[in-house]
Amino acid sequence: MRARVQWKLREEGGRTSPPAGVGEPPYAPTVRLLSPAEPWPGPVTWSLVVEKISSANDGLEWLANVYYLVDKAPSHELYAGREFELYEGGRCVATGTIVDDR
Secondary structure, rough: OEEEEEEOHHHHOOOOOOOOOOOOOOOOEEEEEEEOOOOOOOOEEEEEEEEEEEEEEEEEEEEEEEEEOOOOOOOOOOOOOOEEEEEEOHHHHHHHEEEOOO
């Protein structure tokens, strides 16, 4: 899957700077798939690997490959147009949208 990711500024509760997004270990924060029908936090949370392909706007906007860290995660819930948030602990550090399912 490919996604557009928008990193929050530190003043908005985000990180001091975006992660590297390349190499090992992979950047794999907790993901919240946005849906009014789903409570947050849910009974189960998943980690989404985010691998930077390219960046713009001083590195705050990424095009990235995204996929779940574990095979048993609900991959069918990742589809074009699906919006999500990335969390480090209880702090939302980025928002994003799946743009295609390559």
